Amino acid sequence: GAVVSQHPSWVICKSGTSVKIECRSLDFQATTMFWYRQFPKQSLMLMATSNEGSKATYEQGVEKDKFLINHASLTLSTLTVTSAHPEDSSFYICSATHPRGPYEQYFGPGTRLTVT
Amino acid sequence: AQSVAQPEDQVNVAEGNPLTVKCTYSVSGNPYLFWYVQYPNRGLQFLLKYITGDNLVKGSYGFEAEFNKSQTSFHLKKPSALVSDSALYFCAVRDKVGNRDDKIIFGKGTRLHILP
Numbered sequence: 001g002a003v004v005s006q007h008p009s010w011v012i013c014k015s016g017t018s019v020k021i022e023c024r025s026l027d028f029q030a031t032t033m034f035w036y037r038q039f040p041k042q043s044l045m046l047m048a049t050s051n052e053g054s055k056a057t058y059e060q061g062v063e064k065d066k067f068l069i070n071h072a073s074l075t076l077s078t079l080t081v082t083s084a085h086p087e088d089s090s091f092y093i094c095s096a097t098h099p100r101g102p103y104e105q106y107f108g109p110g111t112r113l114t115v116t
Numbered sequence: 117a118q119s120v121a122q123p124e125d126q127v128n129v130a131e132g133n134p135l136t137v138k139c140t141y142s143v144s145g146n147p148y149l150f151w152y153v154q155y156p157n158r159g160l161q162f163l164l165k166y167i168t169g170d171n172l173v174k175g176s177y178g179f180e181a182e183f184n185k186s187q188t189s190f191h192l193k194k195p196s197a198l199v200s201d202s203a204l205y206f207c208a209v210r211d212k213v214g215n216r217d218d219k220i221i222f223g224k225g226t227r228l229h230i231l232p
Contacts, residue, residue: 043224044160046220093160095220104162107160107161108159
């Protein structure tokens with residue numbers, strides 16, 4: 001159990017367009033989901049914490065109007081990159097907190113975004 | 117704020133030899149520490165965690181980690197390395213401020229190369 005999926009696994013879009021990435025917990029309900037960004041050969045940078053039914057909490061330096069997060073249900077959170085630019089190209093990873101405990105976070109496989 | 121440091125960008129070990137991937141931490145209060153592994157273009161997989169109890173924590177794939185309070189370290193170890201252990205390893209620490217949701221702060225990662 002404790003599987004988290006992301007869709008799409010990779011996406012290429014043109015500058016100025018918006019892209020939506022989905023994160024789903026497949027076999028458990030997650031009250032909290034997290035969105036990370038990872039640059040090549042670098043660590044994961046936490047972007048925001050997403051709670052079902054409430055506004056996301058963004059980390060310092062992350063533009064909330066650019067990276068829109070919606071946590072519509074206990075199994076789905078979405079990240080929309082609005083008006084994407086080449087510098088937004090990155091690997092985006094979500095994680096979900098399992099009800100077993102706040103320390104039990106399960107990660108999705110990631111989404112590779114390339115903005116041309 | 118909580119943080120972890122991984123002093124080595126890369127570790128090379130011959131197959132069959134013991135391996136150690138280093139991690140030191142800086143926390144206020146009791147540390148909640150984790151190790152994750154990431155294979156190329158994949159999300160993170162949980163290896164093990166230290167919350168409380170025995171200082172030697174056993175995890176997935178034969179890995180273990182030793183919590184050392186006096187040295188503020190949480191090094192990852194395995195008695196006999198496999199080529200399939202080659203991956204990117206992240207040490208992480210739980211961070212919680214006030215009533216905010218738990219979040220995980222990652223080290224910069226250590227690339228482990230197991231040489232056949």
